[in-house]
Each structure stands twice: as structure tokens, then as C-alpha cells.
Amino acid sequence: MYEMTIQVRVTDIEKGKKWYEKLFQRKPDFEPHFGIVEWEIFPGSWLQLAEGTPAKESGPLRFGVKDIKDEQQRVMEGLDVEHFKIHSREEVPVKWGTFSDPWGNQLGFYEYHDKAEQEERIQTIAGKA
Numbered sequence: 001m002y003e004m005t006i007q008v009r010v011t012d013i014e015k016g017k018k019w020y021e022k023l024f025q026r027k028p029d030f031e032p033h034f035g036i037v038e039w040e041i042f043p044g045s046w047l048q049l050a051e052g053t054p055a056k057e058s059g060p061l062r063f064g065v066k067d068i069k070d071e072q073q074r075v076m077e078g079l080d081v082e083h084f085k086i087h088s089r090e091e092v093p094v095k096w097g098t099f100s101d102p103w104g105n106q107l108g109f110y111e112y113h114d115k116a117e118q119e120e121r122i123q124t125i126a127g128k129a
Contacts, residue, residue, distance in 0.1 A: 003044035006061060010103045013037070013051035019102060020049055022079055042125050059106030060098045066118065068095060068111040075099065084108075093117065 010016030017037050021027055028037040028049075035051040041063070065071045068086055075081040081099045088095040098108035112118035 003046070005038070005046040005048050007048045007050050008061065008101075008105050009050050009052040009054045010101070010105075011051070011054070013049070016049050016051070016101075016103065019079060020047075023075065023101075023107075043127070054103045054105055056104070057106075060108045061106070062096060062098070062108035062110050064118075064121070065109045065111055068097060068109050071109050072097060088113075 010019075013035050017028065020037075020039070024039050024041075026039070029040045029046075030038040032038070036048060038046050038048045040046050047061075072084065072086065076083060084097045084099040086095055086097040093114065094110040094112050096108060096110040098106055100106055112121065
């Protein structure tokens, strides 16, 4: 295996597209046909937004971020996401939080406690390590 695509469904593709554009802070990378839009999150990793019935109790799909508190504030203010708790456990190398999009899809963020490890992961994924 060398790439992956994860599909998230929304009942209204135009509203979903606008919401996810705000989440990712950019337009989709690919729109193959009506009802499907895609963002390449990082090389070889795609989120495909499709019009349809959202999957019940799936996820969460969490994204690595540099500052989870900043991202928490951004989505609460800009996307009307309800306040969500940020969790942390001593034996887990990240802190994390989960929230829902307007269609009930479970999403979230995580941030490494160890900033050197976080930077190493970013460099590896970017192909610079």
C-alpha cells in the first residue's frame, strides 16, 4: 500500500464543501464530478467528501496539528463547533479532542506532547527526513 483515501459523507455537498473548506482553510484539490470533492491532506492521503447518508458511529478521523488549543478555538468560532474537551494521558504521546461536523461525522485533532517528536513526524511525512 502506498496511498489512502477516506470518504466522509454529507447530505448536502455544497454546504459540506463550504464547511470543509473552512476546516482545511482552502478549496478542494480535486472535484471529479458532482457529489464528490477531495482534499489531499498530505502527500498520498486524501479526504473525499461525498454526498450521501453519513455513516453512523464512524470515526473519529483525527488530524495532527501543531497547537490543538488554537485549532479548537478556530473551529469553535469559525465553524460553530460545540466546545470539546482536550484529553491527555501520561502513557499516550499525544493530547486529543473530538468534535462533530454538522452531519454527525466524528472528527478531531491531536498534538504531540514532545515537540521534537512532532517536528520529526512532520519532516518524515514531508519527505525531508
